Amino acid sequence: MKLLIVNGPNLNMLGIREKHIYGDRDYDALCRAIRQWADELGCEADIYQSNHEGDIVDRIQRAYSDGTDGIVINPAAYTHTSVAILDALKAVQLPAVEVHISDVTQREDFRQVSYAGMACVAHYIGLGFEGYHRAMEYLVNH
Numbered sequence: 001m002k003l004l005i006v007n008g009p010n011l012n013m014l015g016i017r018e019k020h021i022y023g024d025r026d027y028d029a030l031c032r033a034i035r036q037w038a039d040e041l042g043c044e045a046d047i048y049q050s051n052h053e054g055d056i057v058d059r060i061q062r063a064y065s066d067g068t069d070g071i072v073i074n075p076a077a078y079t080h081t082s083v084a085i086l087d088a089l090k091a092v093q094l095p096a097v098e099v100h101i102s103d104v105t106q107r108e109d110f111r112q113v114s115y116a117g118m119a120c121v122a123h124y125i126g127l128g129f130e131g132y133h134r135a136m137e138y139l140v141n142h
């Protein structure tokens with residue numbers, strides 16, 4: 001099984017940005033953890049990060065024909081604005097799971113809408129890096 005892990009803007013700044021919200025572990029640590037969970041779950045994980053909405057749409061579209069079985073996505077700020085990412089997830093018709101490191105439900109009003117989440121079959125919110133683990137487990141087991 002092949003999973004695509006998509007991370008949106010500013011997640012490459014983990015460990016630097018707003019540590020009181022996102023913690024002090026950096027993006028490399030997240031990627032290492034994802035690779036280790038993939039080994040344990042016996043799946044492949046292709047990890048992708050971009051700060052650009054169109055590039056994220058392109059990468060999701062590519063998943064339609066590159067053998068991807070499921071998508072774990074943390075669209076970051078684009079969660080709350082991007083109909084294009086929602087449409088891309090719907091277009092490829094692959095099971096997708098939404099992850100947020102912080103508990104967006106307890107944050108600002110503008111974070112209360114999730115467009116991408118409307119195309120997702122499960123949501124792990126506010127669990128830190130562990131949310132990615134749970135999302136991967138969900139896709140492997142369903």
Ligand code: DQA
Nearest residue numbers: 010074076077100101102111
């Ligand atoms: C985030 C939450 C978003 O609201 C925010 O814009 C991010 C990160 C999270 O993982 O908690 O960049 O997706």
